[in-house]
Amino acid sequence: MFSIFRSRHPGTALINGEPVLVDPKETLLQAALRQGIDFPHSCRVGGCASCKCKLVSGRVRELTDSGYILTDEELDAGYILACQSVPKGDVHIEVDLSQQRARQQVAGKIIAQEPLTHDITRLVVQLEEGLAYKAGQYADLTLDCLPEAPRSFSFASPVQADAKVSFFVRRVPGGQFTGRVCGESLIGQGITVDGPLGDFTLRPGAAPLLLVAGGSGLAPLLAILQDALGHGVARPVTLLFGAREERDLYAIEAIQELAKQWPAPFRFIPVLSEAGPDSSWHGAKGLVTAQIPALLEPGAHAYLCGPPGMIDSAEALLREAGVAREHIHADRFTNRSQGPASTRHPVIEHQQEN
């Protein structure tokens, strides 16, 4: 009886020292946003770790298991996901708001829609002013003609001096945003870019790099490589690019050009999972992750971007091969309609949509 009585009353969360009332069953993120705190977040379903914060004192009930998205070190240090944490009584949390301070909403116009494959379009936006981001990060995009449907996409190139930004948009069946971008001319239309978001960025070091991309997950990895080339990074690179069929491959020339200029060994291996018996494809076949054990260089650090299944499989193989958790960086994406927040792979509408 006592616990039922208590659960009907709001608790208090001290967020960076600021008291916030949390209604029963409310998550920390919901309470913070409701009371005007610009708490970092994106997916709201436990899939992106944008809302990561440190539980200094108190206890929370977790709606989904955060163990697969937070590192062992973060879990040991008491990190939780605010969007998945319902306080059990009063709590004290600390959150890094520096990224929020850097976040900007910049208006722009669509200046190009270039089909890359039958279902992926490169969207190029001329911003009204420059937006500072790091290669590998992403932004929320809102079309003026679709104000209720912001969607998240990775920047597909490093910061340009001319304030142009580009994104790879894959058409999702029934998707409002992607249907417009991939199916209609939007040249001259207004769009707002809200970011930067995420921390999928290249960490400093000299270790060889293993990059694994699935589908439109190539975007942040290309941006990272182009940016690294511009900064004189000379680490050996192995880039695995998984696609279904030959018609799903794109940006091949850009990658080959990168490889030519790269000042250290650069291996590029496109892998097709559905190259049929009639296919003229002579390259690697099967799941892209199956290539990892043979191509992993000793001491390599891994950067993975693609659907959750690919990431999970790559992470398992890398861990099995002895790569430390802190040297595996992953950016998962999938589409919002694939499952509820309670599934093991909570959905982040990153690069895709419902």
Ligand code: FES
């Ligand atoms: S907003 Fe909480 S994990 Fe994405």
